[in-house]
Amino acid sequence: MATPEKIADPTAQTVEHLGSIDKGKDVVEVKEVRGSEAFNEALIQEKVPLMHPRTLQLFACLLIGFFCQTMNGYDTMLFGGLLNNKEYFLKHFNGENKGIWAGLITSMYQIGGVSALPFVGPCIDQWGRRVGMFIGSVLIIVGTVVQGLTSANASEGQMMGGRFVLGFGVTIAAAAGPIWIVETAHPKYRGIITGLCNTTWLAGSILSSGATRGGLDIKGNSSWLIPIWLQMVFPGLIAVFAFFLPESPRWVYASGKREKAHNILTKWHGYGNPDSPWVKLQLNEYEEYLELDGSDKRWWDYRALFNKRSSIYRTAVACWFSAFTQWCGNGPLSYFMSAVLDTAGVNTSIGKANVQLGYSVEQFCFAVIGAHFVERIGRRRMMLAGFFGVSVIWVCMTASAGTLANSLVSGSVDDSDAVFSNHAAGNAVLAFIFIFGAWYSFNLTPLQALYPVEVFSFEIRAKGMAFQSFFVNAAGLINQFAWPVAIKEIQWKTYIIFVVWTFVQGVLAYFFFPETRKRTLEELDKIFDAKNPVKYSTQTRTLAITEDNTVVAVDTEKV
Known part of the structure; x- marks a missing residue:
């Protein structure tokens, strides 16, 4: 060497x-x-060296941070599956899988996430990235317990309260995890590692889809309680192992502990060599760019997000990119998969659960593949391909769903007893659902955790991710309230909105979203x-x- x-x-x-x-x-x-x-x-x-024991040990540590993204994925597919459980879950709460009831129950998760905004910065900046991961995970466990206890009283208020606490905790953990990963990973592997981080969102969704699918074969309230209790698995692992992980060397340095930061870099990035080019490069940049008395030390100070042109640009890019990835139409295809499948002619609970599980597995596979290309293709090219590509897919989806709806023989389009004469159109809708999942997962899923956290500088990273989480949850609220009503009232015509909007997103990304690959975070x-x-x-x-x-x-x- x-x-x-x-x-x-x-x-x-x-x-x-x-x-x-x-x-x-x-x-x-x-x-x-x-x-x-x-x-x-x-x-x-x-x-x-990819296969060096120290590299593999660091990868194992980073895997714990990956789990911070599983909770979002688990909940997204959890309520998509529970809203499909008519015999026990919906009957227990006297609810329905679309309309205001479905929107209200699911939206408490986003409301909790938005409410966590003022607390994300202090948890992550004042006490460290690992503490933020730990606090978020503990809150998720508490929220899960509150939800699970509704089996005794069928209290909608308690269920919504549990989802509020859950969303509150997920926002903190989901901000702390990617920040810790991007600041701790070796610069050479930062892109692929942080891209892979968000694929565990899909690992959570697969576990959730499998649990809700299996629950349909179980009698009684256990059919929906088991999937809810399993929500504690990943936050439990984080809570146990968080303090065995190395702290972010950037946070350690910015906290005034230069020698400790040097030792962390030497061990994990220099493989024991304090004069490694990677160690020198990063320490030089810490000295150049990191402020030891910046706004990250003042928990209440969010002015740094808007105090100069470059900060405003960073904040706008991170927030709008995150919102755009929520508004590609993936909301209705996840939370309200059951209602969407009605328009495709898939009306049975088992059939819907099978499609949902297959959809989650497919997304995970393509997201993992996509994460391996974030450095080769680049963030910008992948996001442009993602936005423009899903616009084309929605054109095909709209045409297929409209053709299917026009072939209705009896019943209502969104009822389980609907009969369609054009089975080819129904198969086409299903095909485009899976094509959408593959394209979105390959191009956009790896960027959801990677791109925003790269865009923010160290001083504003934690507060910036909190503000970005506000945008994500606000975008999610639109998904929760607008789309269930739209699907109920205008059914397949809802898809026309996505045709236009995803194309507009692509145009805006082309003109305003920069490339971030092959640079250190400070550069x-x-x-x-x-x-x-x-x-x-x-x-x-x-x-x-x-x-x-x-x-x-x-x-x-x-x-």
Whole structure:
């Protein structure tokens, strides 16, 4: 393992112009790259061993952080499945799987999430990322217990209260987990690791779908109680192991413990070498960019999110990207899968549960594959493909659902006794549901945890993620209240809204959402300080590599 004599200044846009180098003597390779020269120099000077015991140990630690995303996925598919359990769950509470009742019960989760906003920053900034994960997990366990005890009294108020506490805890844990992961993961693997983080959302949804599907074969209230009690599995694991994990070196450094941060970086990123290029690069950037007395030390101070142009841009990009991923139509295809399948001609509880479970498994597989491409393809290209692609899929879904509805022979489109004459149209709707799941999961699911947390600088990351969570939950409230009513009143015509809106999202993303790959978190400051962040983030650079593995960057505009 070679120790370099020189590491490129991470704040310099151009180190030296290629024309000033004696090519025959010093330069052995010239290539064009995207991203920063300092990051690319570290990649060249020190390889990161994937199968090294320390790498695998760090991956195992990061897996615990992944569990913070499972709770959202579990709940999303949980109530989609419980609203399909007519014989026991809906009968127990005298409810229905669409309309205001369904929207009110499910929306308490989002209301709890929004209410947690003022507490996310203090939990994560004041006491550390691990403490935030722990507190959120404990609250989720409490909320689950409150929900489970409704088996004795069928109290809608208690069920809603439990969902409120659950949503409150999930917001804290779901903010702390990705922040801890992106700040603790090795820079080389940050993209794929944080992208994989959000795929565990789908692992939670698979467990939930399987539990609700299995519950349909059980008699009595246990058919819906078992899926609810299983909601404690992942937060329980986090609560047990949180304090055995390494703390974020950035948080440790910003808390005034430079030597401890250096030791963490040396152990986990330098493989025991304190002079590793990766250790030096990150420490140099901590010294350059991290404020030891920034707004993250003042729990009440959210002004840093809006105190300058770059901060406003960061906040807007993170929040609107998160809202956009909620408004692609995935809401009606998850929380209200039962009602959506009515329009596809799938009317039995078992049939719906089978489709829901298959849908979750498919999404997980494609999300894992997509996470492996976030560095190759790039965040920006994947999100653009995601938004424009689902718009096309919704066109096909709308046409198929409309054709199916027009073939109604008897009953109502959304009733279990509906009979359709055009079975091909029903099969087409089902096919496009699965195509949607595959496309969305590959392109957008890996970015949901990765992109917002990259966009925020350290000083505003925790509060920014709290504010972003507010947007996610506000977007979720629209999903909870608007779509069940729309599906009930105008049925398949609801899909036309998604055709138009997802296309609009793609256009907005093209003009305003920058690329973030192949840069350390601190180097992203250059992008948002630039006059045109999107243009700056997508430009290429020429790297001249000398005989001693020193990288000399060349501004492409000068070549």
